[in-house]
Amino acid sequence: MNNVDYDLLIVGGGMVGASLACALDGQDLRIGLIEAAPLSVSAHPGYDDRTLALAQGTRRIFQTLNLWETLAATATPIRQIHISERGSPGFAHLDCRDEDMEALGYVAEARLIGAALLAKLPTLRNVELLCPARLETVRIEPDAACIDVRFADERTVELRTRLLVAADGARSPVREQLGIAALRWEYGQQAVIANVTPTLPHRHVAYERFTSDGPVALLPMSDNRCAVVCTVSDAEASAVLDLDDAGFIALLQQRFGDRLGPFLRIGRRQAYPLFLLKAREHARQRVAIIGNAAHTLHPIAGQGFNLGIRDVAALAEVVADACRRDEDIGDLRVLNRYADWRRWDQRRTIAFTDALNRLFANPLPPVRAARNLGLLAFDLLPPVKHWFARQTMGLDGRVPKLARGLALTASPSGATTQ
Known part of the structure; x- marks a missing residue:
């Protein structure tokens, strides 16, 4: 097909879109990456002060893309996960040694992930x-997706591509212009994020603590800091953000408890509204949708970014396989392989995070008692813990080549659970 400017156009240069460009490096494709913001860590809204929990599968994908060596120096391993509910004796824990892994996941700063990706893109x-x-x-023709793009100098250029990939976030202009419906559910909550220094060493333990006011997560970081994700209601968000350091430390201490001793220092706070978003379609003729444009999750269990990176690995593999077979990468039959592959993982992860948030938000005493018994039972059932750990590590089900350390040019050897 010669009447196109690009074989593949990625709309969105955030971490997911940039990762897809890196994943397709070396393929016989002409790729364009469109981004509204300047591609610099200081200017791009996606490369901010947030910390991300990277699943073991995500670490493997970044390692295969030769990105992990840059990130490893500052990423902090999560060796255990401790799950509890305030006011209840039940708890559960996961340990990387039970999974024969060096870590269950890693904690990395979004701006450092962005810096590693932005350094690689020009190469x-x-x-x-x-x-x-x-x-x-955007308009879709039988043999191309046609888009008009406005550059900073106000030039408007029409570009044609065999495949258009929407990696442009929860408010995806591509998805909205094409009329692809998306379910959106507002949780009425905001995530207040910050870094905190506790008195006691975190020992590479990640904590997920459920309270009647919302879940609180503490993730291990360098210099014995912890990344905090404290969920608050929309109604109290402004008041929480207005607290001085001592006031916020007191609130955090009251919700989390003293398992890490008194908190000594707190960093700058930011808040993000929380909602669930699910696109009704993830593939159309000439179009694929990935990352937050396809699904945006509650941050509970830290699965959102990892789900998007698994989209990247699956789509890259489908595209590379189609190229080897000399197939049209924008044909719906090809793109349905991506959509079919990702459907179960996406539905399961969305359902899991949504149900977990709703379950622990229910204040009824019978539900609270059942939760407490459930945590105790979970901790006593190794097969269930193993399944849960594999899922949260992104190593359950059909695992993409990149998450198995295989280059996309490697000969197929089955994509099953490791």
Whole structure:
């Protein structure tokens, strides 16, 4: 097909879109990456002060893409996960030694992940960076997706591509312009994030603590810091953000308890509204949808970014396989392989995080008692813990080549659970 400007256009240069460009490096494809913001860590809204829990599968994908060596120096391993509910004796824990792993996951700062990706993008031989540039319109023709792009100098250019990939976030202009419906559910909550220094060493333990006010997560970081994700209601968010350091430490101590001793220092706080979003379609003729454009999750259990990176690995593998077979990468029959592959993982992860948030938000005494018994039972059932650990590590079900350490050019050897 010669009447196109690109074989593949990625709309969105955040961590998911940039990762897809890196994943397709070396394929015989002309790729364009469109991003509205300048591609610099200081300017891009996706590369902020948040910390991300990277699943073991995500670490393997980054390692296969030669990105992990840069991140490893600052990423902190999660060797245990401790799950509890305030006011209840029940708890559960996961340990990497039970899974024969060096870590269950890793904690990394979003801006450092962004810096590693942005350093790699200019080295990709088959990727053209089109930024800052803003998508204006999209239309789909039988043999191409046609988009109008406005550059910073106000030039508007029409581009044609065999495959358009929407990696443009929860408010995806691509998804909205194409009329692809998305279910959106507002949780009425906000996540207040910060870094905190406790008195006691965190010992590489991640904590998920459920309270009647919302869940609180503490993730281990360097220098004995912890990344905090404290869920508050929309109604109290402003008041919580207005607290001084001592006031916020007191609130955090009251919700989390004293398992790490008194908190000594707290960093700058930011808040993000929490909602669930699910696109009704993840593939159309000439279009694939990945990352937050396809699904946005509650941060409980830290699964959102990892789900998006698994989208990247699966789509890259489908595209690479189609290229080897000399198939049209934008044909719906090809893209349905991606959608079918990802459907179960996406549905299961979305259902799990949503149900967990709703279950622990229920204040009824019978439900609270059942939760407490459930945590105790979970901790006493190794097969269930093993399944749960494999799922949260991104190593359950059909695992993409990149998550198994295999290059996309490697000969197929089955994509099953390791």
